[in-house]
Amino acid sequence: MAHRETFYEVMRQHGITRRSFLKFCSLTAAGLGMGPEFAMKIAHALETKPRTPVIWLHGLECTCCTESFIRSGHPLASDVILSMISLDYDDTLMAAAGHQAEELLEQTIEKYDGNYILAVEGNPPLNEDGMYCIQGGQPFVEKLRHMADHCKAIIAWGSCASWGCVQAARPNPTRATPVHKVIRNKPIVKVPGCPPIAEVMTGVITYMIAFDALPELDRQGRPKMFYSQRLHDKCYRRPHFDAGQFVERFDDEGARKGYCLYKVGCKGPTTYNACSTLEWNDGLSWPVKSGHGCLGCAEDDFWDKGSFYSAVTNMKVMGSAEADADKVGKVLAGAAAIGVAAHAAASVVSHMSDKSRKEVRHD
Amino acid sequence: MTNKAAVEGHSLANIQPTYVFEAPVRIWHWLHALSIFVLCVTGYFIAYPLPSVGGEASNHFLMGTFRWLHFVAAYVFTIGFLVRIYWAFVGNRYARELFVLPIHKAEWWKDLIHEVKYYGFMTRKSHKILGHNPLAQSAMFFFNVILTLFLIVTGFALYAEGLGQGSWADKMFGWAIPLLGGSLNTKMWHLTAMWLMLVFVVIHIYMAIRADIMSRESSISTIIGGWRMYKDDLP
Ligand code: HEM
Ligand code: HEM
Ligand code: SF4
Ligand code: SF4
Numbered sequence: 001m002a003h004r005e006t007f008y009e010v011m012r013q014h015g016i017t018r019r020s021f022l023k024f025c026s027l028t029a030a031g032l033g034m035g036p037e038f039a040m041k042i043a044h045a046l047e048t049k050p051r052t053p054v055i056w057l058h059g060l061e062c063t064c065c066t067e068s069f070i071r072s073g074h075p076l077a078s079d080v081i082l083s084m085i086s087l088d089y090d091d092t093l094m095a096a097a098g099h100q101a102e103e104l105l106e107q108t109i110e111k112y113d114g115n116y117i118l119a120v121e122g123n124p125p126l127n128e129d130g131m132y133c134i135q136g137g138q139p140f141v142e143k144l145r146h147m148a149d150h151c152k153a154i155i156a157w158g159s160c161a162s163w164g165c166v167q168a169a170r171p172n173p174t175r176a177t178p179v180h181k182v183i184r185n186k187p188i189v190k191v192p193g194c195p196p197i198a199e200v201m202t203g204v205i206t207y208m209i210a211f212d213a214l215p216e217l218d219r220q221g222r223p224k225m226f227y228s229q230r231l232h233d234k235c236y237r238r239p240h241f242d243a244g245q246f247v248e249r250f251d252d253e254g255a256r257k258g259y260c261l262y263k264v265g266c267k268g269p270t271t272y273n274a275c276s277t278l279e280w281n282d283g284l285s286w287p288v289k290s291g292h293g294c295l296g297c298a299e300d301d302f303w304d305k306g307s308f309y310s311a312v313t314n315m316k317v318m319g320s321a322e323a324d325a326d327k328v329g330k331v332l333a334g335a336a337a338i339g340v341a342a343h344a345a346a347s348v349v350s351h352m353s354d355k356s357r358k359e360v361r362h363d
Numbered sequence: 364m365t366n367k368a369a370v371e372g373h374s375l376a377n378i379q380p381t382y383v384f385e386a387p388v389r390i391w392h393w394l395h396a397l398s399i400f401v402l403c404v405t406g407y408f409i410a411y412p413l414p415s416v417g418g419e420a421s422n423h424f425l426m427g428t429f430r431w432l433h434f435v436a437a438y439v440f441t442i443g444f445l446v447r448i449y450w451a452f453v454g455n456r457y458a459r460e461l462f463v464l465p466i467h468k469a470e471w472w473k474d475l476i477h478e479v480k481y482y483g484f485m486t487r488k489s490h491k492i493l494g495h496n497p498l499a500q501s502a503m504f505f506f507n508v509i510l511t512l513f514l515i516v517t518g519f520a521l522y523a524e525g526l527g528q529g530s531w532a533d534k535m536f537g538w539a540i541p542l543l544g545g546s547l548n549t550k551m552w553h554l555t556a557m558w559l560m561l562v563f564v565v566i567h568i569y570m571a572i573r574a575d576i577m578s579r580e581s582s583i584s585t586i587i588g589g590w591r592m593y594k595d596d597l598p
Contacts, residue, residue, distance in 0.1 A: 218528060220541050228528045230546070244425030245415045254415055263412060270546035300545045312410050313551045326410070326551075329558025336562040340569040343482070347573060 004050035007084055007209065011046075014083035021046075024080045028210075031203045031278075033225055045210040052209045053108055053116040055147060056090035059140045060133050060167045060176050061122025064195040065158040066092050071281070072198035081202050084209065088116070091135075102136045105143075109150045117208060118151035120144065122160045124182055125167070125174035132174040141182065148183045153214060155189050155204065156180065159297060162190035162222075169303035180221065187214055190221040192273075194297035199278050200226045220300075222272065231268035231294050234276040237261065255291060265309035266293030273298040383457045383591045391447045392586055394439060395507075399560060401436035402514075405429045406557055410550075434522065441515050464504050471497050499570065506563035510556055517543070517553040 011021055025046070026039035058066075070082070070093075082093070089104050096104060108116055125132035130139030148154060156179045159165040167176040180188050191204055204223055207215050215223040232238065240246070241260035248254060248263055262269065268276070271294050275286040287294055293309070296302040306313040312326055384392070408429050416423050451459050465471045478498035520539035523532035524546060543549045574582035581592040 219537060224528060230524060233525070239420040242425075242427035243416065243420040243423035244412060245417075245420055245423070246412055248415065259415060267547065270550060272546070296547065299547065305545075305547055312554065313547050326554060326558075329555050329561075333558050333561040333565065336565040340565055344569065344573065347577060351577065 006049060007046040007051050010051055011080055011083055014079075016080055016083065021080070028203060028206045031199050032207055042206070042210045045212075049210075049212065051084070052152075052212065053088040053112050054084070054119055054205065054209070055088055055105065055108055055116055055151070056093075056119040056121065057140075057144060057147060058091055059120065059122035059124050059144065059160070060174070061158070061160050063092060063121070065121045065160075065201070066090075068195035068198045069201050072202050081205060099136075105147060109147075113150050114152055116151055117153055117155060117205075118147050118186075119155040119157055119205070120161045120179050121157040123164060123168070123176050123178050125176045126182075127173070127175040132176075144179070144182065148186055151186060153187045153189065153208065154179060154183060155191060155208070156221075157191055157201065158196055159192045159194045159302070162192040163300040163302075165194060166303050169301075188221055189214055189217065189223060192222065192227075192298040194302075196298070197226075197274055197278050197280060200274055218272075226274045226278075227272045227298070229272065229277075231271050231273060231276040231288070232266075235260075235268050235288060236276070237288060250291070258291075261288060261291075261293040262311050264293055265307060265311050267296030267299070267302075267308075267311065268294045269311070271296045271299050380593070381591045382455075382589055383585055384589045385450075385454050385458065386589065387446065387450045388454065388458055389586060389589055391443050391450070394443045395447075396564075398436040398440040398443065399564065401432060402440060403557055403561060405433040405436065406554070409433060410554055437515075437518055437522070440511075441519075444511055444515065460500055461503050462508060464500060475501065502563065502566070506560065506567075510560055510563070514553065514556050514560070517549050517556065520549055521546075521553060 008021065012018075016024075022039070022043060025043040026036065028042055029036065029038040032038070072081075088094075088108055089101065091101060094101065094104075124130060124139070124141035124144050126141060130141040133140040135143055156162045160167065160176075161179045164172070164176055164178045167174065168178070180190070189204060189208070191201060193200070200223075203226065204215060207213075207223075215225060218224050218227060232241070235241075237258060237260045240258070241262060245257075245259040246254060246263040247259045247261050250264060260266070266288065268288065275294065276288065279286045279289070293311075295308050296305065299305075409426070412426060416425055448462070451462050475497035478496050482498065516536055516539050519532045519536040523530055523535075523537050524540075526532050528537070540546055540549050543552055571582050571586070574580075575584075580594065581590070585591050
């Protein structure tokens with residue numbers, strides 16, 4: 001086989017200096033929470049390993065993942081990574097279009113069968129044989145299956161690919177379906193968030209191409225290095241939570257003092273993401289820092305979990321009735337109390353009537 | 364003449380006081396009740412925190428204290444339950460009634476129907492039963508075995524979120540969270556289970572007091588002192 005170029009060679013061809021390359025490696029190591037010695041490991045891997053192509057598909061989605069990605073806090077990181085991956089196929093970013101573009105897919109399969117990474121943004125709708133998302137005259141779900149068959153591993157970008165997100169919210173008319181429910185025979189790395197944080201995306205993809213391995217995943221298939229803790233575990237407002245100091249309304253004294261946002265619906269205590277540590281836009285801010293609760297965008301079905309302004313969810317309990325589980329509970333407990341009172345009264349009455357009739361002596 | 368039929372149809376005749384609830388069962392009962400009380404109060408204020416306290420955050424630890432109390436009571440609740448399970452194996456036969464419903468016995472079903480009739484005022488005559496009556500036993504099984512286990516599993520799954528991935532609690536109970544549809548849903552089910560538990564507690568305490576006053580055998584004094592006494596010598 002002909003010489004397969006390394007990542008490093010590709011980057012140099014794209015005008016990235018060695019100095020920038022090394023900076024990129026240390027930034028990435030730091031972003032992944034690894035020690036400085038890993039910078040050199042990453043550099044070494046990128047210098048010596050043949051380049052792993054990345055195919056980036058788009059199903060039903062809003063492109064917020066791509067938008068987040070290309071706005072990575074470190075322009076260097078996105079430059080470097082884009083130069084590494086946009087070579088192959090990404091219908092939003094690549095220069096090619098039309099048949100020419102679709103041909104690239106077949107060429108990749110031919111050249112790198114079983115050796116490329118498939119990054120999927122969005123998800124396939126399955127109703128009507130997938131007709132709700134057509135690309136190049138073909139349902140997206142077929143394109144996805146075809147490309148998945150020949151890939152090495154899949155990255156499910158964002159909450160759409162990972163969980164379904166807004167297009168899969170009830171009643172989900174197109175039956176939009178997350179990737180892991182369609183593709184079952186390939187390893188899948190879920191990178192949820194709507195969108196995911198840019199540094200998380202660049203970190204995951206660099207890890208996978210540099211080390212030629214999946215990052216360590218949690219029980220639900222998310223990389224542990226970014227998704228092993230809830231926002232609440234690292235939130236800078238947590239001392240106010242523990243103290244019992246809450247924003248009760250968005251315009252109250254507590255809001256001005258930066259109290260905890262739990263009572264106005266913050267989902268930080270139930271959301272696994274890196275917002276409270278990495279923050280957004282190069283560490284500029286994140287929702288809680290700007291005074292609004294977390295919506296829980298990185299969690300499964302976050303659109304269907306009741307109000308964004310209540311931290312206790314109300315959800316479909318039975319059939320189609322929307323009911324607050326907590327209210328159901330209160331009604332049940334209340335009904336039990338009333339039932340008990342009524343039964344007690346009936347007992348007294350029946351006891352007295354028994355007595356007056358002298359029918360039974362032994363109650 | 365439902366009363367007569369009930370009297371004749373019933374064979375358990377015993378007028379001697381009987382030792383029913385051994386000490387570990389009684390101690391467990393009251394520890395269990397106490398821990399549930401603490402868990403409900405603190406759990407409720409975890410879900411719906413009290414109005415904010417003022418001043419420096421470093422001067423207060425209100426939510427932290429509620430959570431701490433919740434976890435202490437949770438350990439009492441869980442370890443107590445494990446000891447109670449152990450006692451079901453080594454204790455007397457009444458110690459097993461909570462865990463094993465004798466659904467294979469026709470008599471048990473007959474008694475169950477009788478009990479439903481009794482509480483529905485369809486018959487005046489109460490049974491003499493040494494352990495639990497079948498109605499109470501079924502309720503006990505659902506609320507105190509199934510629901511207790513559910514609260515323990517969901518509770519420790521939530522607890523594991525704080526301890527972190529890879530912790531013992533995560534390894535043992537972490538699976539419950541994806542199964543229930545995520546962290547928020549797990550909390551919701553945990554909270555719903557609390558309300559169900561309260562339904563049981565309300566009815567249970569009512570039944571206990573009512574039985575003490577109206578039925579023919581001792582009730583509250585039995586769960587305190589262990590002995591079942593009878594107020595008459597009828598069968
Ligand atoms: C959180 C509250 C409570 C819970 C979860 C609870 C649970 C239980 C359980 C599981 C048993 C069965 C014991 C066994 O067989 O091991 C039992 C028995 C009993 N409990 Fe409670 N209990 C609670 C509170 C109370 C209170 C406050 C009273 C008193 C008013 C009470 C009175 C009784 C009585 C009288 C029995 C014996 C029933 C019989 O004679 O068969 N319980 N309880
Ligand atoms: C009778 C038993 C129990 C009751 C009634 C109860 C009740 C509750 C309630 C109402 C909540 C608040 C849920 C929400 O925020 O929506 C809660 C939270 C919680 N419970 Fe329990 N619980 C019980 C047993 C347990 C057990 C056995 C554990 C095990 C450690 C446990 C651990 C937790 C944890 C970790 C939380 C979340 C606390 C937080 O996020 O700050 N619970 N519980
Ligand atoms: S603002 Fe949200 S994440 Fe922060 S401590 Fe409060 S509930 Fe937790
Ligand atoms: S704070 Fe919450 S809703 Fe906002 S991006 Fe992070 S996980 Fe999503």
